Amino acid sequence: MKLTNPATLAIGTQALGTRPLAAMNLAANEAEEGHAIHGILGYAFFANRIVTLDYPGRALLIDHAPRGGSTVPMTIESKAPVIQARLSIGTQTHEVRLLVDTGFDDTVILTRPFVERHALLQFAENAGTSGQSLGGTTKSRIAKAKRLTIGNVHFDDVRVRLSLDEEGAFASDTVDGYIGSGLLQDSVVTFNYSAGALTLRRR
Numbered sequence: 001m002k003l004t005n006p007a008t009l010a011i012g013t014q015a016l017g018t019r020p021l022a023a024m025n026l027a028a029n030e031a032e033e034g035h036a037i038h039g040i041l042g043y044a045f046f047a048n049r050i051v052t053l054d055y056p057g058r059a060l061l062i063d064h065a066p067r068g069g070s071t072v073p074m075t076i077e078s079k080a081p082v083i084q085a086r087l088s089i090g091t092q093t094h095e096v097r098l099l100v101d102t103g104f105d106d107t108v109i110l111t112r113p114f115v116e117r118h119a120l121l122q123f124a125e126n127a128g129t130s131g132q133s134l135g136g137t138t139k140s141r142i143a144k145a146k147r148l149t150i151g152n153v154h155f156d157d158v159r160v161r162l163s164l165d166e167e168g169a170f171a172s173d174t175v176d177g178y179i180g181s182g183l184l185q186d187s188v189v190t191f192n193y194s195a196g197a198l199t200l201r202r203r
Helices: 027-033 112-117
Strands: 007-011 014-019 050-054 059-062 070-073 075-077 080-089 092-100 108-110 129-133 136-150 153-163 177-179 187-192 197-202
Touching: 070 080, 108 136, 112 153, 153 197
Parallel strands: 092 177, 108 153
Antiparallel strands: 007 014, 050 059, 050 187, 070 197, 075 080, 080 092, 080 136, 108 177, 129 136, 136 153, 187 197
């Protein structure tokens, strides 16, 4: 990763100021995404704004208060949002700490330490699968969660990846797992970093 010369950036009517931008090669991820990737909005964009991702409406709203939905506490850990949820998988139900990663295309992945600690591979439905992320190749097996509950919002029959990674983010026990945009695609999600709150509304 390198830094550019100072550049002026704006999103819609929101001027984000002039500053150096981080530059990295995202070309390797474009084939899997199915489109060009020109950049990533990170922590600095979210930190001092209320940011709403309206997945069904294909819109990003800045500094709009959420309309309805269920609000849950959110902590910022290593500049990433983490929430508590309840997961029922196989014969087990767990309170889980999940990092919300909108750049992750799948639904839910549970980290290898969490998978091993609770012997979740017994609920896997296939021999294994692999995928690509900014961190490289990741390996996992697929299971089906009966329900994932965030606040008062329920997701039933959720496809869950059980990480087999020996290194990288999905091999860490910092959190129990990750939520991706595949789970949120029918939802409106509001991140309020300064208030420590995430609001979720399904359409």
